[in-house]
Amino acid sequence: MKKLNSTVCKVLVCAALVATGGLCLGLPPAFSSQEDITHVRSEALKPHTRPAALFRHDEHNEKAGIDDCATCHHGKDKDGKRDMADMTAGTDCVECHAVSPVKGQTALRRAFHLQCMGCHQERKQGPLHCTGCHTNG
Amino acid sequence: MFGKILFATTASPGSNNAAKSAFDLAERNEARLYLFHVFGAPTRGFGHLVRDLKSGEEDLVDTDYREWVQEELHTIYADQIKGLSKGTLATQLAVGVPHTEILRFARQEDVDIIVMGAHNSEEDNTSSRSRAVIGNTMRKVARAAKCPVLIVNRPCTTCWRMFSNIIFCTDFSKAADAAFQFAYKTAKEVGAKLYLFHACDISNALLGVYAGQVEIERKLAKAREMMQERYISRMEGFDNYQVEIWEGTPYVEILKFARDKKADLIVMAHHTHDVHEDEAEIGSTVEQVVLRSACPVASVNRMDKVSELA
Amino acid sequence: MQTFYTIAVGPLAWFAWAVFLVGSAWRIFSMASLAKNKEMAAVAYFDTAYGMRSIARWMTPFATLGWQKNPVLTFATFAFHISFILLALFAQGHAILWEYAFGMRVWALPPQVASALTIIATLSCAYFLVRRLSNSTVRFVSTPGDWLALGLATLPFITALLVRQSVGDPLLMTLLHVLSGEAVLVAIPFTRLSHALFVPFTRAYMGSEFGAVRHCPDW
């Protein structure tokens, strides 16, 4: 089960998006209609042991200037690597990322963390510590 | 050289090697060889009941018992006796404490040399763990004997019929002078090569300090002077000698030197400390050399018989 | 603050682990070689079987006279050490770390259990602190080194509690928790905490000495 993922060899503490507090309500609705999504909560990861990770979909993407859905809803190429071209919005992440992965597959929880914290780290923007996203604020 | 030789035997394997040397010595010196055996110890005081040292039983000792023991002795040493043509043999049995009887007989016959084995215990079980130990009879005889005591522990591989190489080992102690006289006169008499050997002891530290090389070389030089002053200056008309001074653990160096020179007699003083002969414990180096040497070792404790030699 | 946090979980973490592992290896190796060339009289009689027996015995609470005669201290010691090890390896945040960094699937403690353990550990440390002040023998012999070790050992638990109860700025608290953990790692080979390295050896030596040479239990 233990394999050293070659792409990320640094130790990171888990982190999540820092909510920008009450600002989000005042913004006009973004172009897409996902403003009802405010947290990342995967049913597959029950029993949940931490408050859900705060993630106001539209507000975050607008703030981070993300318009290509595939940035997060990426696909999978033939040898199982991440494929940014193929857009898979709508399919649940657990389809490809099982909770306890088979060989070569990234576990679900790890995928969430790699995706969010990885991006925050590259852009040096956004929280990296646990309570940064997992807050019940 | 040796008119009378006393060979004290236990009539057991412990004395076989000593027997060979004793008979060789007697043959070459055309000497009178006393085959001396203490066969029993009195059970109580001056009682007639005697405990046989070999069998352990107690019985009355009469003439035919003594003849039986003598006959047994002669069968053990049959071929050595056959080979004794020039020397004469006299068998002597005794009852009593071994070392007392040996010393009493030696004094009574005024023998020139005593030949003995080193100990009578079969296996040398403790030498590997701590230290090899010689027998108590030999220890007491070597201390009290008026004449040199030739101790043979292991088969003598080099001494054919002649003493050709004699090694005198010294540590320049007072006791070593008697040993020197004995070695020197024997070599002069027999025409053997005399090696004067000294081993500087560097095996243990003195007050926690091990001697440095300069210190060792200074000791070697000093030893050479002492050789000259104490021994060579006392030799008249004798040049068949060689002085050799090594450093190391004394008994190891002596044994290596003896093997190297194919020695067939090592002469050493019985002890080194300046203690009266009667109280002196046998030297630890002598003890180790006696037990490990491949040729007889003569331990000399007193000047008496040595001064009488020619 | 954010960049400081990135450094703390990044290069500083690698540095702390390196110092801990290399430092411990070096301390143990140098002590072992010192023993080999200065204590052969003791090493020659070493018997691992009796050594292990003594370690096993002393690792069971109240199984030795020492533990029985100091019950509260025994409870506090075992509570602290067990929770320290469990939390260090299987605390939920740490489990995520193992997984995030190395992809290692590590079992995680349920959060309520983790919090309970943290509280127990903190209370044990508090007891150690009180005892070090109140017990006349301990007060008489305590040195600054002991206080340093106790302080260092307590910090990670306190900061973990603060993070859990989300007291103060969460980023700052998490940062302090990370830094205190790293401080403990760095301190283990060089302060009083080095007993973590040498206790197996001293315990095994005493066990072997009492077992093999003295034929008598050492508890």
Place this chain on the structure above:
Amino acid sequence: MGIAERKIEDANLLKAVAALTPDKIQQVVRSVTKGEAGARLAVYHETCMRCGMCAEACHFSLSHKGDPTYTPVGKMEQTMWRLLRTDGRVTPDEIYNMAQIAFTECNMCKRCVHFCPVGIDTGYIISLVRRICHLLGVVPMYILDTAHSHSATMNQMWVKEDEWIDSLMWQEDEARDEFPKLRIPLDKEGSDVLYSVIAPEPKFRTQLIYQAAAIMNQAGIDWTMPAGPGWDNSDMCMMTGNLEMMGRLKRAHYEMAQRLRVKRIVMGECGHAFRSVYDTGNRWLGFKDWPVPIVHSVEFFWELLTTGKIKIPQKFQKPVTIHDPCNITRGYGLMEKLREVVHMLCENVVEMTPNREHTICCCAGGGVINCGPPFKGTRVAGNKVKADVLAATGVEYVIAPCHNCHGGLEDIISHYKLGMHTKFIGDLIFELMEKPGAE
């Protein structure tokens, strides 16, 4: 409440300390802490958590409740840890205090090892402090005299060679009145058992030799006693830190046994002698195992009784209790055999608590009683807890198969008025055994 308030005048300590200079002290301390000592000192100093768990172990600290300077870790703190902290830079007066602690306030009985979770050996640390004091000459006068006696006469009590042989002859004559065939064979080569004793036996407990001879004779043992130096197996030099002399003593002892080619050495009822012959002396000489096997007399009596060589027609009637000497229980695990022997000898045995390997020391061993009268007060006051334990048994006789324990217990019994008597196992066996050879 520190050591400074309880300083005791000792002639040699005063004289030696007066001659010290801080430089000399530092030089000697360094020669031991950096020179002779090795990993054990380093790892003990570093690993001791100063947790104070050993306070419950030491009879000194139990008898001085609440005084930290009597606890094992307190003693180490006032001596070795202080020396290490100051790198030996201490005043001569402090060396006086350290010597008093090391020589008279610690029996090196190793009871604290049973309490220390980390396995710190306080006894070893105190023996290092004693080594430093020895090298500085700062040793209490009485025990130093016994050490001097060792180096001059190879025995502890200035017994001359002829006096030793005379004592044996005297005991042999006395014993032959009772056992006509009895002999104390001197230097009999090749016997099974060499019986070795400590110097106090010929000096003032000579009846023990009488009894031992009787026991050997009635059991039909092929035994001998040495005539020359090396007969004394006791070792005050081990206690004072004169390790070189300890080596000489044990070499003489072993080689005398080798020279007599005996199968086993049976030792008289002594604790520290066994420690020095069995454990510390042979290690100093580098004998990985023993040139001649060592048997303690408790083990030997057990053998005699179990093989029936000694028969006990009628057991000792009065209730007795057993005092486990540290050096043969924590030092050699003879707890069970000691109990089996005593149960074979006595009808009614009352156990002390604590006992066996958790026994409380008699406070005389480890050279403490040999420091003589000036320190008797320390010794007796330092073992009130043993007096309570003894009193709790409520019996009249306490069996202590060790010379030091006898001295120590007798002092406690008389000081705390317990009205008890100490007995050797040899006493009991001699009193109770069948004596077919007796007239």
